[in-house]
Amino acid sequence: MSDQAILRITREIRQIQQGTDLSLGVAYHESDIRSVKALIVGPPDTPYEFGFFEFSIKFPRDYPASPPNVNALTTNAGRCRFNPNIYAGGKVCLSILGTWRGERGEEWSSAQGLESILISIQSLMSSNPYENEPGYEDAKGPEDLKAMGQYVAKIQHETLRIAVIRPLEDALGIQKDGTVIPQGKSLNASDDEEDTFAYDDARWFFKPFEDLRKRRFLWYYESYMQAIEAASQKVKKNEKFETMTFEHPGNSMDGTFNYPNLKSRLEFIKETLTNETERWGVHGLESKKNESSIANNIQRQHDQIKEELNSRKSFSVDISLADGNPFVWTITYFGRPMTHLDGGVFKIKMYLSTSFPEEQPRVFVETPIFHQRVSKDGVLCYFPSRSEELKYHIDAIVQALEEESPPFDPRTTVNLEASKLFWGTPDERKRYNRALRRSVEKSAE
Incomplete structure (x- = not known):
């Protein structure tokens, strides 16, 4: 591969990693930048909502003259077809990838790149994925509409089971018998639950998105x-799930509904x-106690920030x-004058891992507050501009609490009631502000 191609791939990866799109994640194994893993968070208001869908991407040596090879990994070990265009075997049918026939102008061109590929895949995850099947435009009868609803229903169930629960x-290290092996791998799941992948290359055993899944799970619980x-x-x-006309043995989504089981697993x-x-x-x-370098580093950052x-x-x-x-910081935030938080006093805990910054802090607002960025359990949704330095985390925590007119992004929905009012009608926004002020007043009592 030419140096120019490597530079382009590096730039495209960095643009996504440093971008503001919360629905995309990319990482590559240090031994080969051509072998990339990508994560797409399912779009809101679709049956894929907040599911974590993983893909392998292999760039050809003549990139960008030719498109990358893309395979879906979130398939329950090749047993679940999540979309008419995303097969159980991992194939992703898109004209820009050369895996599906397309109209003139829809083919791959060197002007496209990794981000456009991921956005194209994400567009398949619509509120009515049945429409991705050829001939959908003729499907208007009552039986067709019924099938569309049945398809959406089973995708929603399997998104929770396969794209949220199983990877977590x-x-x-959660086992079928309810025991937990910390930092371990679930080894004794039954055949119909196993979601591992027989990679032919050791580079695919690296798991770059585990911390992202954990943090987002707390957001979206x-x-x-x-x-x-x-x-x-x-x-x-x-x-039982209904079988769609375009599904076939070995390339379908089969199973049964069991929401009580999913609920108990989410709770655990x-x-x-x-x-x-x-x-x-x-x-x-x-x-x-062992005077490790990470402990000394975090202590030093704390002292510098305090100073x-x-x-x-x-x-x-x-x-x-x-x-x-x-590794456990107590943050006291005092509401600034002339803001909605004026007069409030809020206790916040920030927990740090000894694997920081690979594992990012988990921040909980312990003082009850009605806020669109704080879940009912106190989980704070915030975005540091530089994740490896804790001073930027402190700044981002304050900004998340104080920002009164953030841009709308449904992927930051961590408190359903507060978000509905915050982004609702002017009257609902007033109700949100009143509820926030009441929690501020109580915090100072």
Whole structure:
């Protein structure tokens, strides 16, 4: 591969990694930049909502003259077809990839790149994926409409089961018998639940998105539970999935509905993540006792940030270490005058892993607050401009709390009730502001 091609691939990867699109993630194995893994977060208001769909991407040596080879990995080990154009075997049918016939002008060109490929794949994950099947334009009868609803229903179920639950159970070491092997791999799942991949190259065993999945799960937990509550009213437990006319043996989505099982598994993932977060503090104290380099580094960052806050005479933020543990920070935020948070006092905990920055902090607002960026469980949704330096995390935490007119992005929906009011009608926005002010007033009592 030419140096020019390598530079282009590097630039395209960096643009996505440094971009603001919360629905895309990319990573490559250090031994070969041509071998890329990508993650697409399912779009809101679709049956794929907040699912984590992983793809392997292999760039050819003559890139960008030829398109990359793309394969879907979130297929339940080749047993689940998630879309008319995303096959159980991993094939992704798109004209720009040369895997599907397209109209003139829809073929691959060197002007396209990695981001346009991922966006094209994401566009397949629509509210009515049935429309991706050729001949859909003629499907208007009652039976066709019924089939569309049935297809959406089973995709929603399998998104939760395969694209949310299974990867997290694997990452957390959750076994079928309810035991947990921390930082281990789920080894004894039954055949119909296993979601591992027989890669022919060791480079594909690296798992760059585990931390992203965990953090986003905490963001979207309420959305997952609400989706289960609504969907479980429409289907019966153990009701079989309907087979679509375009599905065939070996390339279909087969199974049964079992939302009670999915709900209990989501609850256990949440409990296990909570326990893992608390263990970060325990491991942190051990790391401090051993005078590890990461413990010294985080302690130094804390001291520098505290000194900077004092020199700026900042009266809105105070930081300290919980029981002297550099991996558990206590942040006290004092609402600034002339803002919606004026007069409020909020206690915030920031938990750090000994694997920071590979594992990013988990931040919880302990003081109850009605805020569109804070979940009902206190999980804060925020975005540091530089994830490897903790001072940028502190700045981003304050900005997330104070920002009164953020750009609309449904992928930041962590509090369903607050978000609905915040982005609703002018009257609903007033109701949001009143509820926020009430929580601010209570915080100061």
